[in-house]
Amino acid sequence: MAPSPDFDTLTMADIARLAEADRLPPVDRWNPDHCGNSDMRIARDGTWFHLGSPIGRLAMVRAFSRILRREPDGGYVLVTPVEKLDIEVEDAPFIAVEMKVEGDGAAASLAFRLNTGDIVTASADHPLRFVEHADGPHPYLHVRGGLEALIARSIYYELAERAISGNDDPPGVWSAGAFFPIAP
Template sequence: MPMPPPPELANLSLAEIARLAEDNQLPPVEQWNPTHCGDSEMRIARDGTWFHQGSPIGRQAMVRLFSTILRREPDGGYVLVTPVEKLDIAVEDAPFVAVEMKIDGKARDAVLSFRLNTGDVIVADAEHRLRFEAHDEGPRPYLHVRRGLEALLARPVYYELANLAIEHGDTPPGVWSKGCFFAMEPGA
């Protein structure tokens, strides 16, 4: 059965966003420890495109499915895991990309919701923290998704976040979501 297209974040209420986030039923990949079986011949590019044997995976439903069995290993590597096999997957930066942001409320009462390239919706909070790294090409913002997996914020989403921080005028610059302050300084 084909998956419905992800809803546009801007048209959803805060309650609908929270329901989507809570309804995200994922397999218990952290409980599965099969013997390592090899390489999946898959790669996730920095822009969030999934590849198999060098070709982009065009079916979004397949990408979504694979994303649900993705796990970060203690050594920092990534694997696709099922109860019977574990395959390495190369990840150029972060396995997800936050492609859209919705802001509900203002300043300390704000709630920031992000839609990922997989259709998942994540609300920034104490469990799903925003962090910023310094890189040669400028700051690189990340959102914790689950179990050590992160989403890189797409450049337009980062600019929207930076504008929000400037509007608030906090020192250091940062944003609020669900009562948590996220300083936009690398390493903060």
């Protein structure tokens, strides 16, 4: 597996090219019989566990993340052409750990690097949403097929600052021509 490029040095055009070149397996077309439980869990902080022990190799986490699918009942499975295994997800299966911004206001683009190395630009196809919980707001980015990334708290503060400094009512952020209010 090639090392991930330095996110800080990428332009939005670079990010678009990387996203286009990143072909995922067709997990939405695989429908094997259910085979059981994977004995895996994704913690709220994005750590992947197998049999209670953290999976320390990013390459393994990335490989598993590419065969992760959200089921119509809201559950999560790891799926291949021949088996489907349940996996427990405490909040969201991904964490947005870094954000890159180009432009301002309605001309802004916000790209996020996930804990798996994937890069997603917020847009109408990859919306941001903000959910209020007892412990404060939880911001999410749609990644693919019903899978979301919880946005790290430090990045949420950057988003909130952008929203407050803008002139939009309600306050929110723009990315790739789409507007996302920060209040739920």
